[in-house]
Amino acid sequence: xxxxxxxxxxxxxxxxxxxxxxxxxxxxxxxxxxxxxxxxxxxxxxxxxxxxxxxxxxxxxxxxxxxxxxxxxxxxxxxxxxxxxxxxxxxxxxxxxxxxxxxxxxxxxxxxxxxxxxxxxxxxxxxxxxxxxxxxxxxxxxxxxxxxxxxxxxxxxxxxxxxxxxxxxxxxxxxxxxxxxxxxxxxxxxxxxxxxxxxxxxxxxxxxxxxxx
Amino acid sequence: xxxxxxxxxxxxxxxxxxxxxxxxxxxxxxxxxxxxxxxxxxxxxxxxxxxxxxxxxxxxxxxxxxxxxxxxxxxxxxxxxxxxxxxxxxxxxxxxxxxxxxxxxxxxxxxxxxxxxxxxxxxxxxxxxxxxxxxxxxxxxxxxxxxxxxxxxxxxxxxxxxxxxxxxxxxxxxxxxxxxxxxxxxxxxxxxxxxxxxxxxxxxxxxxxxxxx
DNA sequence: CAATACATACCCTAACTTTGTGATATAAAT
DNA sequence: ATTTATATCACAAAGTTAGGGTATGTATTG
Numbered sequence: 001x002x003x004x005x006x007x008x009x010x011x012x013x014x015x016x017x018x019x020x021x022x023x024x025x026x027x028x029x030x031x032x033x034x035x036x037x038x039x040x041x042x043x044x045x046x047x048x049x050x051x052x053x054x055x056x057x058x059x060x061x062x063x064x065x066x067x068x069x070x071x072x073x074x075x076x077x078x079x080x081x082x083x084x085x086x087x088x089x090x091x092x093x094x095x096x097x098x099x100x101x102x103x104x105x106x107x108x109x110x111x112x113x114x115x116x117x118x119x120x121x122x123x124x125x126x127x128x129x130x131x132x133x134x135x136x137x138x139x140x141x142x143x144x145x146x147x148x149x150x151x152x153x154x155x156x157x158x159x160x161x162x163x164x165x166x167x168x169x170x171x172x173x174x175x176x177x178x179x180x181x182x183x184x185x186x187x188x189x190x191x192x193x194x195x196x197x198x199x200x201x202x203x204x205x206x207x208x209x210x211x212x213x
Numbered sequence: 214x215x216x217x218x219x220x221x222x223x224x225x226x227x228x229x230x231x232x233x234x235x236x237x238x239x240x241x242x243x244x245x246x247x248x249x250x251x252x253x254x255x256x257x258x259x260x261x262x263x264x265x266x267x268x269x270x271x272x273x274x275x276x277x278x279x280x281x282x283x284x285x286x287x288x289x290x291x292x293x294x295x296x297x298x299x300x301x302x303x304x305x306x307x308x309x310x311x312x313x314x315x316x317x318x319x320x321x322x323x324x325x326x327x328x329x330x331x332x333x334x335x336x337x338x339x340x341x342x343x344x345x346x347x348x349x350x351x352x353x354x355x356x357x358x359x360x361x362x363x364x365x366x367x368x369x370x371x372x373x374x375x376x377x378x379x380x381x382x383x384x385x386x387x388x389x390x391x392x393x394x395x396x397x398x399x400x401x402x403x404x405x406x407x408x409x410x411x412x413x414x415x416x417x418x419x420x421x422x423x424x425x426x
Numbered sequence: 427c428a429a430t431a432c433a434t435a436c437c438c439t440a441a442c443t444t445t446g447t448g449a450t451a452t453a454a455a456t
Numbered sequence: 457a458t459t460t461a462t463a464t465c466a467c468a469a470a471g472t473t474a475g476g477g478t479a480t481g482t483a484t485t486g
Contacts, residue, residue: 094347123343127335130343134307134336137350152462165413167442181464187445188462197472198443199411200378206419207426213419365432380472394434400475401432409474410442 002119005048006032007039007065008081009057013104017052020108027115034058036065040072048076050118052111053098055082055089063092070097077118081111085128091136100124101133147208149192158185160211163202215332218261219245220252220278221294222270226317230265233321240328247271249278253285261289263331265324266311268295268302276305283310290331294324298341304349313337314346360421362405371398373424376415 004027008014014032021029030046033039035057043051051069055062066078079100080093090101100114103126114124125133151159161171168186172179186198195201205211217240221227227245234242243259246252248270256264264282268275279291292313293306303314313327316339327337338346364372374384381399385392399411406423408414418424 091350094350099344099347117340120340121344122340123338123347124340125336125338125343125347127330127333127337130336130338131312131334133346133350134312134338137304137307137346154463162412163416165408165410165416167410169442177463178465180466183444184464186443190444195378196444197378197380197411199375199415202412202415203376203378203419203426206416213416367433382472390433391435393436396473396475397434397436399473403474411473 002027002050002115003046003048004029004050004052004115005042005046006052007034007036007057007062008032008052008054009034010054013054017111020111021115024112024115027112036060036062036068039065040068043069043073043076047073050115051076051078052081052115053078055080055084055093063089063096066093066096066098077121079114079118079124085126085132087132087136090129090132094133101129102126103128147210149208149210151189151192151210155185155189155192156210158182159189159201159205162186162189162198163205163211215240215263215328216259216261217242217263217265217328218255218259219265220247220249220270220275221245221265221267222247223267226267233324234328237325237328240325249273249275249281252278253281256282256286256289260286263328264289264291265294265328266291268293268297268306276302276309279306279309279311290334292327292331292337298339298345300345300349303342303345307346314342315339316341360423362421362423364402364405364423368398368402368405369423371395372402372414372418375399375402375411376418376424 004021006014006017006029008017018029018032021027030048031042033042037060039060053062053065062080062082069076069078074097077099078097079102080098081102081104082089083104085103093101099118100123102111102114102124106126110124117124157175158171161174166174168179168182172182175182189201190196193201193204195204206213217234219227219230219242221230231242231245234240243261244255246255250273252273266275266278275293275295282289282291287310290312291310292315293311294315294317295302296317298316306314312331313336315324315327315337319339323337330337370388371384374387379387381392381395385395388395402414403409406414406417408417419426
Protein backbone atom coordinates (compact mmCIF):
# COMPACT_ATOMS: atom_id res chain seq x y z
CA UNK A 1 0.00 0.00 0.00
CA UNK A 2 1.39 3.36 -1.07
CA UNK A 3 0.27 6.32 0.96
CA UNK A 4 -0.20 9.65 -0.79
CA UNK A 5 -0.58 13.32 0.07
CA UNK A 6 -1.65 15.94 -2.45
CA UNK A 7 -0.94 19.68 -2.46
CA UNK A 8 -3.02 21.44 -5.08
CA UNK A 9 -4.89 24.71 -4.89
CA UNK A 10 -7.50 24.21 -7.55
CA UNK A 11 -10.61 22.47 -6.33
CA UNK A 12 -11.52 20.81 -9.64
CA UNK A 13 -8.05 19.38 -10.15
CA UNK A 14 -8.05 18.12 -6.57
CA UNK A 15 -11.30 16.33 -7.33
CA UNK A 16 -9.93 14.81 -10.53
CA UNK A 17 -6.78 13.62 -8.82
CA UNK A 18 -8.82 12.12 -6.04
CA UNK A 19 -11.04 10.23 -8.44
CA UNK A 20 -8.09 9.02 -10.42
CA UNK A 21 -6.13 7.84 -7.45
CA UNK A 22 -9.06 6.19 -5.71
CA UNK A 23 -9.48 3.77 -8.56
CA UNK A 24 -6.06 2.35 -7.69
CA UNK A 25 -6.26 -0.28 -5.01
CA UNK A 26 -2.61 -0.01 -4.01
CA UNK A 27 -2.69 3.72 -3.47
CA UNK A 28 -4.22 5.29 -0.39
CA UNK A 29 -4.86 9.02 -0.44
CA UNK A 30 -4.35 10.34 3.07
CA UNK A 31 -5.24 14.03 2.65
CA UNK A 32 -5.21 17.01 0.31
CA UNK A 33 -4.20 20.60 0.96
CA UNK A 34 -4.69 23.78 -1.08
CA UNK A 35 -1.24 25.20 -0.27
CA UNK A 36 2.01 24.43 1.52
CA UNK A 37 1.48 26.24 4.75
CA UNK A 38 2.71 23.89 7.43
CA UNK A 39 3.49 21.29 4.78
CA UNK A 40 6.20 19.97 7.09
CA UNK A 41 3.68 19.45 9.85
CA UNK A 42 1.27 17.68 7.55
CA UNK A 43 4.06 15.38 6.44
CA UNK A 44 5.01 14.49 9.97
CA UNK A 45 1.39 13.83 10.81
CA UNK A 46 0.64 11.57 7.84
CA UNK A 47 4.10 10.27 6.93
CA UNK A 48 3.15 9.59 3.31
CA UNK A 49 5.30 7.59 0.91
CA UNK A 50 4.67 9.90 -1.99
CA UNK A 51 3.57 13.51 -2.40
CA UNK A 52 1.99 15.10 -5.45
CA UNK A 53 2.95 18.74 -5.45
CA UNK A 54 1.55 21.54 -7.55
CA UNK A 55 4.06 24.34 -8.17
CA UNK A 56 1.91 27.39 -8.49
CA UNK A 57 -0.09 27.79 -5.30
CA UNK A 58 -1.05 30.85 -3.28
CA UNK A 59 0.64 31.74 0.02
CA UNK A 60 3.36 29.08 0.01
CA UNK A 61 4.28 27.66 -3.38
CA UNK A 62 5.30 24.15 -4.31
CA UNK A 63 9.03 24.75 -4.51
CA UNK A 64 9.05 26.11 -0.97
CA UNK A 65 6.92 23.13 -0.06
CA UNK A 66 9.50 20.70 -1.41
CA UNK A 67 12.22 22.34 0.64
CA UNK A 68 10.11 22.18 3.79
CA UNK A 69 9.21 18.56 3.28
CA UNK A 70 12.69 17.39 2.33
CA UNK A 71 14.05 19.17 5.38
CA UNK A 72 11.96 17.11 7.77
CA UNK A 73 11.57 13.94 5.73
CA UNK A 74 14.16 13.45 3.00
CA UNK A 75 12.88 10.02 2.01
CA UNK A 76 9.42 11.19 1.11
CA UNK A 77 9.20 11.05 -2.67
CA UNK A 78 7.83 14.20 -4.23
CA UNK A 79 6.41 14.41 -7.73
CA UNK A 80 5.97 17.91 -9.12
CA UNK A 81 2.78 18.38 -11.06
CA UNK A 82 2.55 21.53 -13.07
CA UNK A 83 1.47 23.32 -16.20
CA UNK A 84 4.79 25.12 -16.37
CA UNK A 85 7.68 23.73 -18.29
CA UNK A 86 9.92 26.77 -18.10
CA UNK A 87 13.53 26.05 -17.23
CA UNK A 88 13.61 28.15 -14.09
CA UNK A 89 10.78 26.30 -12.35
CA UNK A 90 12.10 22.92 -13.40
CA UNK A 91 15.62 23.52 -12.16
CA UNK A 92 14.46 25.17 -8.97
CA UNK A 93 12.30 22.17 -8.24
CA UNK A 94 15.06 19.70 -8.90
CA UNK A 95 17.50 21.63 -6.77
CA UNK A 96 14.92 21.77 -4.01
CA UNK A 97 14.86 18.00 -4.17
CA UNK A 98 11.88 17.01 -6.32
CA UNK A 99 11.94 13.35 -7.36
CA UNK A 100 9.78 13.64 -10.42
CA UNK A 101 8.42 16.27 -12.70
CA UNK A 102 5.18 15.75 -14.65
CA UNK A 103 3.37 18.21 -16.82
CA UNK A 104 -0.31 18.40 -16.12
CA UNK A 105 -1.10 17.54 -19.68
CA UNK A 106 0.44 14.17 -18.91
CA UNK A 107 -2.16 11.49 -19.23
CA UNK A 108 -3.60 9.85 -16.19
CA UNK A 109 -1.81 6.57 -16.67
CA UNK A 110 1.53 8.39 -16.59
CA UNK A 111 0.66 9.88 -13.25
CA UNK A 112 -0.25 6.53 -11.76
CA UNK A 113 2.94 4.86 -12.93
CA UNK A 114 4.90 7.87 -11.67
CA UNK A 115 3.47 7.25 -8.24
CA UNK A 116 4.49 3.62 -8.38
CA UNK A 117 7.94 4.53 -9.66
CA UNK A 118 8.38 7.05 -6.88
CA UNK A 119 7.46 4.58 -4.20
CA UNK A 120 10.11 2.27 -5.65
CA UNK A 121 12.71 5.02 -5.49
CA UNK A 122 12.71 5.87 -9.18
CA UNK A 123 12.08 9.23 -10.77
CA UNK A 124 9.64 10.13 -13.48
CA UNK A 125 10.17 13.01 -15.81
CA UNK A 126 7.85 14.05 -18.60
CA UNK A 127 9.51 13.84 -22.01
CA UNK A 128 9.44 17.59 -22.59
CA UNK A 129 10.96 18.25 -19.22
CA UNK A 130 13.53 15.49 -19.65
CA UNK A 131 14.77 17.19 -22.79
CA UNK A 132 15.40 20.39 -20.89
CA UNK A 133 17.12 18.58 -18.05
CA UNK A 134 19.37 16.67 -20.43
CA UNK A 135 20.29 19.85 -22.26
CA UNK A 136 21.13 21.63 -19.04
CA UNK A 137 23.11 18.64 -17.92
CA UNK A 138 25.10 18.64 -21.13
CA UNK A 139 25.81 22.34 -20.82
CA UNK A 140 27.11 21.96 -17.31
CA UNK A 141 29.28 19.02 -18.33
CA UNK A 142 30.84 20.60 -21.35
CA UNK A 143 32.41 23.41 -19.42
CA UNK A 144 36.02 24.13 -20.15
CA UNK A 145 38.10 21.05 -20.52
CA UNK A 146 41.32 20.67 -18.66
CA UNK A 147 44.36 21.83 -20.56
CA UNK A 148 47.95 21.65 -19.51
CA UNK A 149 49.76 24.34 -21.51
CA UNK A 150 52.77 22.06 -20.97
CA UNK A 151 53.77 23.63 -17.70
CA UNK A 152 56.61 21.91 -15.92
CA UNK A 153 55.99 20.39 -12.50
CA UNK A 154 57.60 23.30 -10.76
CA UNK A 155 55.76 25.86 -12.79
CA UNK A 156 52.53 24.08 -11.94
CA UNK A 157 53.37 24.34 -8.24
CA UNK A 158 54.18 28.00 -8.51
CA UNK A 159 50.98 28.70 -10.42
CA UNK A 160 48.95 26.92 -7.78
CA UNK A 161 50.39 29.08 -5.04
CA UNK A 162 49.95 32.17 -7.16
CA UNK A 163 46.31 31.19 -7.54
CA UNK A 164 46.02 31.15 -3.79
CA UNK A 165 47.02 34.78 -3.85
CA UNK A 166 50.53 34.24 -2.50
CA UNK A 167 53.15 36.90 -3.16
CA UNK A 168 56.48 36.04 -4.77
CA UNK A 169 58.05 36.22 -1.36
CA UNK A 170 55.61 33.78 0.20
CA UNK A 171 55.87 31.37 -2.71
CA UNK A 172 59.65 31.46 -2.43
CA UNK A 173 59.44 30.78 1.29
CA UNK A 174 57.02 27.91 0.71
CA UNK A 175 59.22 26.26 -1.88
CA UNK A 176 62.50 27.05 -0.10
CA UNK A 177 64.04 28.86 -3.05
CA UNK A 178 64.99 32.43 -3.71
CA UNK A 179 62.51 35.04 -4.77
CA UNK A 180 64.35 35.47 -8.07
CA UNK A 181 63.78 31.86 -8.89
CA UNK A 182 60.06 32.41 -8.44
CA UNK A 183 60.34 35.43 -10.66
CA UNK A 184 61.91 33.24 -13.32
CA UNK A 185 59.24 30.60 -13.06
CA UNK A 186 56.49 33.17 -13.27
CA UNK A 187 58.10 34.71 -16.31
CA UNK A 188 58.04 31.32 -17.99
CA UNK A 189 54.48 30.66 -16.87
CA UNK A 190 53.36 33.96 -18.37
CA UNK A 191 55.03 33.08 -21.64
CA UNK A 192 53.37 29.68 -21.78
CA UNK A 193 49.94 30.98 -20.81
CA UNK A 194 50.39 34.05 -22.98
CA UNK A 195 49.52 36.50 -20.21
CA UNK A 196 51.27 39.46 -18.64
CA UNK A 197 50.10 39.64 -15.05
CA UNK A 198 49.26 37.55 -12.05
CA UNK A 199 45.51 38.22 -12.11
CA UNK A 200 45.35 37.21 -15.75
CA UNK A 201 47.31 34.06 -15.06
CA UNK A 202 45.01 33.16 -12.18
CA UNK A 203 41.92 33.73 -14.28
CA UNK A 204 43.29 31.57 -17.06
CA UNK A 205 44.48 28.88 -14.70
CA UNK A 206 41.02 28.56 -13.20
CA UNK A 207 39.20 28.86 -16.49
CA UNK A 208 41.19 26.08 -18.09
CA UNK A 209 41.30 24.13 -14.86
CA UNK A 210 45.07 24.10 -14.85
CA UNK A 211 44.65 24.28 -11.11
CA UNK A 212 41.70 23.22 -9.01
CA UNK A 213 39.66 25.68 -7.07
CA UNK B 214 5.13 7.56 -40.05
CA UNK B 215 8.21 7.41 -37.83
CA UNK B 216 11.28 5.87 -39.39
CA UNK B 217 13.61 3.86 -37.19
CA UNK B 218 17.13 2.46 -37.23
CA UNK B 219 18.43 -0.04 -34.67
CA UNK B 220 22.01 -0.69 -33.57
CA UNK B 221 22.22 -3.82 -31.45
CA UNK B 222 24.78 -6.59 -31.49
CA UNK B 223 22.77 -9.45 -30.07
CA UNK B 224 20.77 -11.37 -32.65
CA UNK B 225 17.96 -12.43 -30.32
CA UNK B 226 17.39 -8.91 -29.01
CA UNK B 227 17.42 -7.58 -32.55
CA UNK B 228 14.69 -10.09 -33.38
CA UNK B 229 12.61 -9.13 -30.35
CA UNK B 230 12.91 -5.46 -31.14
CA UNK B 231 11.94 -6.08 -34.70
CA UNK B 232 8.86 -8.03 -33.69
CA UNK B 233 7.87 -5.43 -31.15
CA UNK B 234 8.27 -2.53 -33.50
CA UNK B 235 6.58 -4.17 -36.46
CA UNK B 236 3.33 -4.40 -34.54
CA UNK B 237 3.20 -0.62 -34.52
CA UNK B 238 1.64 0.78 -37.64
CA UNK B 239 3.13 4.22 -37.30
CA UNK B 240 6.70 2.99 -36.94
CA UNK B 241 8.74 1.84 -39.90
CA UNK B 242 11.96 -0.04 -39.21
CA UNK B 243 14.43 0.80 -41.94
CA UNK B 244 17.41 -1.36 -40.98
CA UNK B 245 19.36 -2.96 -38.14
CA UNK B 246 23.12 -3.11 -37.57
CA UNK B 247 25.21 -5.16 -35.13
CA UNK B 248 27.68 -2.33 -34.38
CA UNK B 249 28.37 1.33 -35.09
CA UNK B 250 30.95 1.03 -37.79
CA UNK B 251 30.00 3.62 -40.39
CA UNK B 252 26.98 4.56 -38.31
CA UNK B 253 27.23 8.04 -39.80
CA UNK B 254 27.01 6.63 -43.30
CA UNK B 255 24.02 4.49 -42.42
CA UNK B 256 22.29 7.52 -40.99
CA UNK B 257 22.88 9.57 -44.09
CA UNK B 258 21.63 6.73 -46.25
CA UNK B 259 18.41 6.10 -44.31
CA UNK B 260 17.82 9.45 -42.63
CA UNK B 261 15.76 7.93 -39.80
CA UNK B 262 13.70 9.98 -37.35
CA UNK B 263 14.71 7.88 -34.38
CA UNK B 264 17.58 5.55 -33.52
CA UNK B 265 17.61 2.81 -30.91
CA UNK B 266 21.17 2.41 -29.73
CA UNK B 267 22.66 -0.33 -27.63
CA UNK B 268 25.64 0.83 -25.57
CA UNK B 269 27.77 -2.25 -25.31
CA UNK B 270 28.67 -3.40 -28.79
CA UNK B 271 31.87 -4.83 -30.25
CA UNK B 272 34.20 -2.78 -32.47
CA UNK B 273 32.48 0.59 -32.18
CA UNK B 274 30.31 1.05 -29.13
CA UNK B 275 27.09 2.97 -28.74
CA UNK B 276 28.53 6.09 -27.15
CA UNK B 277 30.92 6.53 -30.05
CA UNK B 278 27.98 5.84 -32.30
CA UNK B 279 25.98 8.67 -30.75
CA UNK B 280 28.84 11.08 -31.33
CA UNK B 281 29.19 10.00 -34.95
CA UNK B 282 25.48 10.31 -35.63
CA UNK B 283 25.01 13.62 -33.87
CA UNK B 284 27.98 15.00 -35.77
CA UNK B 285 26.35 14.40 -39.15
CA UNK B 286 22.69 14.63 -38.16
CA UNK B 287 22.04 16.45 -34.89
CA UNK B 288 18.27 16.26 -35.24
CA UNK B 289 18.14 12.49 -35.30
CA UNK B 290 16.71 11.41 -31.96
CA UNK B 291 18.71 8.69 -30.27
CA UNK B 292 17.39 6.48 -27.50
CA UNK B 293 19.99 4.52 -25.58
CA UNK B 294 18.94 1.02 -24.74
CA UNK B 295 21.09 -0.79 -22.24
CA UNK B 296 21.41 -3.15 -19.36
CA UNK B 297 23.85 -0.83 -17.65
CA UNK B 298 22.68 1.79 -15.26
CA UNK B 299 26.09 2.80 -13.94
CA UNK B 300 26.65 6.54 -13.70
CA UNK B 301 29.62 6.65 -16.04
CA UNK B 302 27.80 5.16 -19.02
CA UNK B 303 24.72 7.27 -18.42
CA UNK B 304 26.59 10.56 -18.21
CA UNK B 305 28.84 9.71 -21.13
CA UNK B 306 25.80 8.97 -23.25
CA UNK B 307 24.06 12.16 -22.28
CA UNK B 308 27.14 14.22 -22.96
CA UNK B 309 27.50 12.53 -26.32
CA UNK B 310 24.00 13.73 -27.08
CA UNK B 311 21.61 10.86 -26.35
CA UNK B 312 17.97 11.94 -26.23
CA UNK B 313 16.66 9.14 -24.09
CA UNK B 314 17.94 6.42 -21.86
CA UNK B 315 16.00 3.23 -21.29
CA UNK B 316 17.03 0.20 -19.33
CA UNK B 317 16.49 -3.05 -21.18
CA UNK B 318 14.33 -4.31 -18.38
CA UNK B 319 11.93 -1.55 -19.36
CA UNK B 320 8.72 -3.06 -20.56
CA UNK B 321 7.84 -3.07 -24.21
CA UNK B 322 5.17 -0.42 -23.96
CA UNK B 323 7.72 1.98 -22.49
CA UNK B 324 9.95 1.50 -25.46
CA UNK B 325 7.17 2.18 -27.91
CA UNK B 326 6.10 5.36 -26.16
CA UNK B 327 9.74 6.41 -25.95
CA UNK B 328 9.95 6.15 -29.72
CA UNK B 329 6.86 8.30 -30.08
CA UNK B 330 8.17 10.79 -27.56
CA UNK B 331 11.48 11.01 -29.35
CA UNK B 332 9.87 11.68 -32.70
CA UNK B 333 7.98 14.52 -31.02
CA UNK B 334 11.23 15.97 -29.67
CA UNK B 335 10.78 14.77 -26.09
CA UNK B 336 13.16 12.63 -24.06
CA UNK B 337 12.43 9.45 -22.18
CA UNK B 338 14.41 8.38 -19.20
CA UNK B 339 13.82 5.25 -17.18
CA UNK B 340 12.92 5.98 -13.55
CA UNK B 341 16.12 4.49 -12.17
CA UNK B 342 18.25 6.44 -14.58
CA UNK B 343 16.25 9.61 -14.00
CA UNK B 344 17.07 9.40 -10.31
CA UNK B 345 20.77 9.33 -11.08
CA UNK B 346 20.50 12.18 -13.53
CA UNK B 347 18.58 14.31 -11.07
CA UNK B 348 21.09 13.60 -8.34
CA UNK B 349 24.00 14.50 -10.58
CA UNK B 350 22.17 17.61 -11.66
CA UNK B 351 21.64 18.66 -8.08
CA UNK B 352 25.29 18.08 -7.25
CA UNK B 353 26.46 20.19 -10.14
CA UNK B 354 24.03 22.95 -9.24
CA UNK B 355 24.98 23.05 -5.62
CA UNK B 356 28.62 23.72 -6.34
CA UNK B 357 29.70 26.98 -4.88
CA UNK B 358 26.71 29.18 -4.58
CA UNK B 359 26.81 32.66 -5.89
CA UNK B 360 27.59 35.17 -3.22
CA UNK B 361 27.60 38.87 -3.57
CA UNK B 362 29.81 40.10 -0.75
CA UNK B 363 27.65 43.23 -1.09
CA UNK B 364 29.82 44.77 -3.74
CA UNK B 365 28.45 47.93 -5.25
CA UNK B 366 27.68 48.04 -8.95
CA UNK B 367 30.86 49.88 -9.72
CA UNK B 368 32.97 47.61 -7.58
CA UNK B 369 31.48 44.68 -9.42
CA UNK B 370 32.49 46.22 -12.74
CA UNK B 371 36.00 46.88 -11.56
CA UNK B 372 36.33 43.36 -10.23
CA UNK B 373 35.20 41.95 -13.54
CA UNK B 374 37.87 43.85 -15.40
CA UNK B 375 40.44 42.91 -12.80
CA UNK B 376 39.47 39.30 -13.40
CA UNK B 377 40.26 39.79 -17.06
CA UNK B 378 43.76 40.67 -15.99
CA UNK B 379 43.45 44.38 -16.70
CA UNK B 380 45.85 46.74 -14.96
CA UNK B 381 44.59 49.70 -12.93
CA UNK B 382 45.49 51.89 -15.84
CA UNK B 383 43.52 49.87 -18.35
CA UNK B 384 40.51 49.62 -16.06
CA UNK B 385 40.57 53.36 -15.55
CA UNK B 386 40.70 53.91 -19.30
CA UNK B 387 37.86 51.49 -19.85
CA UNK B 388 35.62 53.16 -17.30
CA UNK B 389 36.70 56.70 -18.15
CA UNK B 390 37.78 57.60 -14.64
CA UNK B 391 41.13 58.33 -13.03
CA UNK B 392 43.49 55.59 -11.99
CA UNK B 393 43.17 56.72 -8.40
CA UNK B 394 39.46 56.09 -8.47
CA UNK B 395 40.19 52.54 -9.53
CA UNK B 396 42.68 52.30 -6.71
CA UNK B 397 39.96 53.38 -4.30
CA UNK B 398 37.49 50.86 -5.62
CA UNK B 399 40.01 48.07 -5.45
CA UNK B 400 40.86 48.99 -1.89
CA UNK B 401 37.19 48.67 -1.02
CA UNK B 402 36.85 45.43 -2.95
CA UNK B 403 39.78 43.93 -1.07
CA UNK B 404 38.22 44.93 2.22
CA UNK B 405 34.90 43.38 1.31
CA UNK B 406 36.42 40.20 -0.05
CA UNK B 407 38.97 40.11 2.73
CA UNK B 408 41.93 39.71 0.42
CA UNK B 409 45.16 41.62 -0.11
CA UNK B 410 46.09 41.24 -3.74
CA UNK B 411 44.68 41.06 -7.21
CA UNK B 412 45.41 37.37 -7.74
CA UNK B 413 43.65 36.54 -4.51
CA UNK B 414 40.69 38.68 -5.45
CA UNK B 415 40.44 37.02 -8.85
CA UNK B 416 40.58 33.54 -7.35
CA UNK B 417 37.87 34.40 -4.86
CA UNK B 418 35.72 36.14 -7.44
CA UNK B 419 35.75 33.05 -9.63
CA UNK B 420 35.37 30.60 -6.80
CA UNK B 421 32.31 32.33 -5.43
CA UNK B 422 31.07 33.15 -8.89
CA UNK B 423 31.00 36.84 -8.13
CA UNK B 424 31.97 37.16 -11.77
CA UNK B 425 31.42 34.71 -14.59
CA UNK B 426 34.27 33.03 -16.32
C1' DC C 427 17.40 66.68 8.12
C1' DA C 428 21.11 63.71 9.38
C1' DA C 429 23.32 59.61 8.56
C1' DT C 430 24.95 56.37 5.35
C1' DA C 431 26.66 54.37 1.21
C1' DC C 432 28.63 55.24 -3.19
C1' DA C 433 31.53 57.00 -6.83
C1' DT C 434 34.82 59.97 -7.64
C1' DA C 435 39.51 62.06 -7.06
C1' DC C 436 44.07 63.19 -5.08
C1' DC C 437 48.56 62.41 -2.37
C1' DC C 438 52.09 59.54 -0.70
C1' DT C 439 55.32 55.74 0.14
C1' DA C 440 56.83 51.26 0.67
C1' DA C 441 56.60 47.11 -1.34
C1' DC C 442 55.89 44.28 -5.04
C1' DT C 443 55.77 42.82 -9.87
C1' DT C 444 57.28 42.61 -14.55
C1' DT C 445 60.81 42.01 -17.78
C1' DG C 446 65.37 41.88 -19.71
C1' DT C 447 69.75 39.80 -19.60
C1' DG C 448 72.85 36.45 -17.85
C1' DA C 449 74.62 32.22 -15.61
C1' DT C 450 75.08 27.39 -13.83
C1' DA C 451 73.76 22.59 -13.31
C1' DT C 452 71.18 18.49 -14.33
C1' DA C 453 68.50 15.31 -16.85
C1' DA C 454 66.32 13.80 -21.00
C1' DA C 455 66.33 13.54 -25.88
C1' DT C 456 68.49 13.47 -30.42
C1' DA D 457 78.13 14.56 -27.87
C1' DT D 458 75.08 18.21 -28.48
C1' DT D 459 70.81 20.15 -27.97
C1' DT D 460 66.72 21.08 -25.24
C1' DA D 461 63.98 21.71 -21.20
C1' DT D 462 64.10 22.40 -16.48
C1' DA D 463 65.40 24.43 -12.13
C1' DT D 464 68.08 27.33 -9.84
C1' DC D 465 70.03 32.09 -8.83
C1' DA D 466 71.37 37.19 -9.65
C1' DC D 467 70.86 42.17 -10.74
C1' DA D 468 68.54 46.19 -12.28
C1' DA D 469 65.16 49.42 -14.10
C1' DA D 470 60.63 50.67 -14.90
C1' DG D 471 56.32 50.22 -13.67
C1' DT D 472 52.43 48.73 -10.80
C1' DT D 473 50.04 47.82 -6.66
C1' DA D 474 48.64 48.06 -1.72
C1' DG D 475 47.29 50.66 1.89
C1' DG D 476 47.29 54.82 4.64
C1' DG D 477 45.04 59.22 4.43
C1' DT D 478 41.48 62.99 2.99
C1' DA D 479 37.73 65.13 0.38
C1' DT D 480 33.57 66.22 -2.52
C1' DG D 481 29.03 65.54 -4.58
C1' DT D 482 25.01 62.59 -5.02
C1' DA D 483 21.55 59.39 -3.64
C1' DT D 484 19.05 56.91 -0.42
C1' DT D 485 16.91 56.21 3.77
C1' DG D 486 15.51 56.36 8.51
